[in-house]
């Protein structure tokens with residue numbers, strides 16, 4: 069079937085198999101930041117934005133994205149860098165495999181709620197698993213990022 | 226020190242946080258054949274007939290291999306130095322399948338869809354055999370997991386496949402029975418740890434292709450590029466010179482990728498078809514056919530005096546290695562070697578005996594902690610129980626008996642504790658958690674109880690007399706350096722840490738050194754990244770290489786300046802003849818090295834060690850336990866670690882926090898359950914619950930760095946030890962809240978709630 073998906077601002081028209089997941093679609097179109105850590109919607113590694121909202125691309129058919137906007141970290145490089153440097157300053161990126169999904173979701177969180185409490189952060193990002201960091205370093209990085217924003221760092225988005 | 230000890234960003238940090246394509250499946254050739262494995266539905270069976278004719282007709286299928294197509298040469302998948310302690314008990318594909326999930330056929334085709342179709346069309350006739358599922362019944366059972374005659378054990382580890390024994394070893398010191406008889410109290414308990422999974426976020430995976438010279442290139446998510454090469458050469462029956470093994474970035478390993486779990490299948494496909502291929506395990510496959518921790522029963526017995534003097538220790542562990550013996554003998558050894566020496570203080574006698582046995586369950590492997598985790602859970606839990614019986618504070622009891630700097634540890638190969646601040650770690654962890662006020666518990670009056678628990682841990686810093694680490698450092702023309710290693714940065718940051726050490730020696734910044742590897746074609750030999758060895762062993766090789774290279778740089782500079790080396794002043798960037806005031810820059814020297822020069826500004830050094838200095842730590846936890854639901858909330862976890870010199874405090878801290886997280890998961894949620902047919906039920910992240918960020922509580926980490934004289938800059942290790950304290954510390958906190966002793970992991974909410982219900986009226 070033919071779909072037309074706006075991927076990171078670029079319109080892509082493709083003939084796909086109806087059972088293709090959105091995860092597979094974005095990777096086949098070069099968005100390698102999107103990872104898979106499970107097949108059961110448990111890990112959050114495959115997070116992408118669907119019309120601006122974070123979703124799990126392993127659990128959505130590409131066909132459903134027909135006519136919609138999809139963004140991956142490839143399309144959000146500036147935000148990724150701006151936020152990611154605070155994770156890097158903690159050494160909390162470790163193996164890094166979970167990072168793109170977590171950072172996508174963190175960007176979404178800050179768009180919705182620029183000054184979340186720790187509890188709100190943990191709740192929002194609860195679906196983003198990380199096996200390396202124990203999460204504490206990610207939280208420190210998030211705190212440092214929020215502090216930098218408070219001090220007038222460039223606007224997010 | 227300028228660079229060692231600094232919080233330096235990981236060299237790959239910004240690439241990782243911006244999601245750049247650096248992992249195996251991001252960089253694998255795009256036209257790979259997709260490889261998948263047909264797996265056995267039976268725990269023990271013989272393949273009577275296997276028909277691939279229909280499956281081969283599926284459009285797009287390239288090739289299907291069965292046991293008839295592979296060499297009849299047994300090998301071990303465990304990534305260990307030759308001669309491995311692990312038995313040679315595997316074939317690439319075997320007519321005899323030994324666990325539910327064992328490989329039956331390899332299918333390769335153009336795309337996933339056709340391979341999936343073909344998998345369903347292979348017709349297999351099994352002769353189903355009775356399965357041996359309970360490891361308590363393994364020894365001398367009439368069901369033999371490995372009846373074959375070409376099974377081989379290379380090392381005298383007491384193995385006997387005709388008795389289902391992968392290893393049996395004994396070790397003792399002092400008059401054990403006499404000391405027990407003389408003790409005021411002797412306490413014995415048995416503990417159980419299941420075969421928990423590493424659950425690294427990137428599952429097992431490998432891609433293979435043929436290079437310009439017709440050689441096999443193996444691009445794998447592995448911790449052990451050189452062992453991969455050696456193991457594949459044997460299994461495929463081709464010379465090592467025909468194989469290049471390399472790793473890209475790795476999405477986590479934790480020991481899982483110290484075993485050649487996936488490599489052999491695409492390697493076989495590519496070697497025979499000469500086409501690129503790749504195999505990516507699903508999470509399901511990683512759970513049911515991966516390489517988890519060894520399930521163990523650990524029976525510990527301690528002899529003590531009333532005043533809390535711990536005098537005699539006896540530890541027996543029965544380890545379930547599953548269907549294959551990878552890492553079986555070695556893990557079981559650590560269960561004793563890396564637990565009992567904690568109590569060297571007043572130890573008069575000890576004994577350690579273990580059996581490692583085969584069953585028809587998933588084969589096990591290496592997981593952070595590697596046997597020590599199981600031993601420490603048992604020993605530390607028993608010491609906590611003993612403290613209750615003696616009415617002593619568990620912290621005081623430990624302080625009376627811990628190993629202290631300068632002691633010789635009979636239970637640790639008589640190695641000296643040359644660097645040890647364990648006592649201070651313990652005192653500080655207790656202080657951080659508020660032990661004096663909070664031990665044992667406080668009833669919050671709402672059905673909830675707050676309580677605390679504490680435990681100690683140790684590990685090693687390499688495999689003594691075995692591990693080899695190497696480093697090649699070369700000066701580039703522009704004055705920058707290349708550091709080539711075959712140690713594998715799996716997120717731990719060893720690329721950066723080793724560059725920090727080189728930078729320190731060469732008097733430059735970390736940014737002036739780039740790191741390459743791990744690649745058997747271009748990196749000097751290294752056993753690989755496991756056994757907590759990289760910083761300690763490869764680090765020392767880096768120091769040796771950098772020191773020698775600096776010497777050569779000065780020699781060449783002296784030649785250029787026509788002066789005596791002794792008259793040279795060198796600051797890392799400029800060499801100056803103090804007599805004449807003339808100088809040359811590092812760049813000048815770099816260019817000179819490329820022109821009419823016979824002094825190589827490239828040095829390779831190796832290092833190995835006769836000792837494996839233990840890092841030590843203490844962990845203390847405060848929990849809030851809901852007696853009605855059994856829910857345990859971790860409020861605070863204080864960890865204090867003596868890992869020797871801390872090379873990069875950021876990365877060391879994250880190692881600790883990550884290890885605590887895994888330890889917490891293993892203690893409270895992560896379970897392995899089999900059906901009575903031997904089917905593993907916890908086969909996804911839905912059933913196998915690893916901690917989320919809402920489950921770990923607040924983790925606080927401090928260091929008490931000792932100085933290890935045999936380590937580069939005084940370092941020991943940190944990678945593994947950090948997983949060892951949560952199980953005993955949490956078990957004690959749960960005991961202090963409920964009164965129950967939980968000796969079987971995981972201590973789930975259900976178990977706690979049931980216990981509270983049964984003891985409601987006490």
Ligand code: FES
Pocket residue numbers: 103104105106107108109110111112113114115124125126127
């Ligand atoms: S891959 Fe795990 S949630 Fe999508």
Ligand code: FES
Pocket residue numbers: 160161162163164165166167197198199200201426476477716
């Ligand atoms: S950094 Fe490795 S899984 Fe999060």
